[in-house]
Amino acid sequence: MATAIEFNHVSKLYRLGLVSTGTFREDIKRWWITSVQKKEDPYLTIGETNDRGTKGESQFVWALRDIDFKVEQGDVVGIIGKNGAGKSTLLKLLSKITAPTTGDIRARGRIASLLEVGTGMHPEMTGRENIYLNGAILGMTKSEITRKLDEIIDFSGCERYIDTPVKRYSSGMRVRLGFAVAAHLDPDILVVDEVLAVGDAEFQKKAIGKMQDVSQGGGRTVLFVSHNMASVRALCKNGVLLENGKTKMIGEIGSIINEYMSSMVSSENIPISEIPREGKLNNNIKYTQIQFLDFNNNSITPHTGQPLRIRVRVHVSSPGFKAATFTVTISDSMANPMLIYPSSMSTPAFNVAEGTHYFDCDIPKLPLTGGSYRVSLWCGINGVGTDHLENKIKLDVIDDDYFQYGREISANLKGKVVFDEHVWHKSE
């Protein structure tokens, strides 16, 4: 197969901080060195890798550093990475919104980029007028739009409102209209940034279906950025993992996603001894720390369907106790309990000596869907509570494919339901 896109050692340097008199002085100096003295730009050599979390020495960072890979024609490539890894910058370079600092990008065929849906729509104009405007902005000609107009209106599902100004549309309808135009671009190369995250469940299904059609029907190349692992897995064959502006891994999507998930290190140990407790508790056994780990004891951000070990550190006061039990409860963001893991009902009670101990609660396949949850901890001796933290600890779960079936749960159920192993079959 022919190569559709080729990135040749592409780098992009960004300047941090404010533009002010200081930058003006720098610009003059830079101009003097590069244009008058004909030397190399001094600022290009001092850029640092882009790590959002650490404070750097220099004001210049490499948002992308030496990106070098090829995309085959007809391939669907997922680009994944943490926030600030350089995914959007990569798409911006490919969409010609900004130019690379060094290196070049070569591509075959018409590129359409969808970094936002409904770009340039004017609220005072009708849906129909906006289809033309938005289509032309995305690179279609008038006659092309006229030819596809009925199809676009039909796909958007906004037929009734098509001659109404867009400002009267709901935000969801605007997104639908915008996506409908974009879906009919028919480019050779489609570049899509996290646009599927908007819209309701029905729309998402439609959008993913359309993307699948685009990639399967007729050798179109798709570059797709998303934080949603389920949709990346469902759509893409290959993937590129970016980390701090560099390519960390290139290859088959499954292995890329695994690599990405293992690199998602959450805040390691959450100290909890200082969090105020409810009620009167003697604190003979007291929680002092909680960690979310995988079964190899690496710190992780939990993923749906993956193993999760909740490790707690407790402090036991003198002289030690018999019959200690521990309970972890996970509630949704509205504090409705969803899962309970009580040692008193599953495991013989523990005898604990004075001092600090660790206890693990192992969940082999996390049934929570992607979202934000609250964790409660309770412990007691002979059923009498000694420590209780109610909904004080935040737990973020990243949505993933529980059943390994390439399907994603609809957005309105996320964070509200749990999965369980089951089998559906036709009864005899």
Added chain:
Amino acid sequence: MAKNNNGEWTTIIRPKESLWKLNLKELWDYRDLCSLFIRRDITTAFKQTVLGPLWFIIQPTMTVLLYAVVFGNIAKIPTDGLPEPLFYLAGVSLWGYFSGCLGRARSTFTGNVNLFGKVYFPRLIVPISGLVSGLLTFGIQMLLFAVVYCVYVFGHLPGSEHLSMNYTALLFPLYVVMLAGLGLGFGIIFSSFSTKYRDIGILLNYVTSLWMYATPIIYPLSTVTDPRLKMAMQINPVTSIFEGFKYGFLGAGEFSWNWLSYSFIVMVVLLLFGTIVFNQKERNFMDTV
């Protein structure tokens, strides 16, 4: 890595392009977008207003009345013996079109950050479409000018005896093209330089308002007697256009082929220089704007 033959690639994105690569073909490919931008500007100009396009007439009328009172009656600045409404209306309409083109071109980068940040199309489409949509306002004002002109001539109102039209009025389309070209040229140059330092934008607001007084709008060039001052006025490339227009339609003004040619050359140079700077700037302006 095996490099493919460059001829096969349809798109090559490089850090820098040659200064002279203007890519007019790409502009032509996006002509539909240009016409849709024009249509957008026109259809949305007066949505949800009661008076609608009447505003195109009300605005210059009020300005002309104000000028007639302040400059004509209080300051007693002469108008070459021409009826004040016509004299001011000519200047105000021409200046309105020129400063409109300049203003739209000038805010190309700063005013379209959201759009330009999300999708690529040749950025020059935006100021170019502005030139055409500005013609709507200008056209209506020219109609107003024609109506007032007829009222004066056929109504034999005082001052109408000085009015005379001559063959140089045929240059009118050239005047419009030159105003548009000069506005576009200056505008895209300023736009390119103001992406990083907004100082330029603030400075230009000030310069534009001064520029109006350096152009024969509220006074005729003939009142400037100091030869050095007059030379300075004529170096202003729009002066010859304003004077030429008034000479052609009203019969009073200083028409000069030499100064018109000068303005034309300035326009061509500005457009060439402007497009080069603009093309260089459009590649990276998102990083600094």
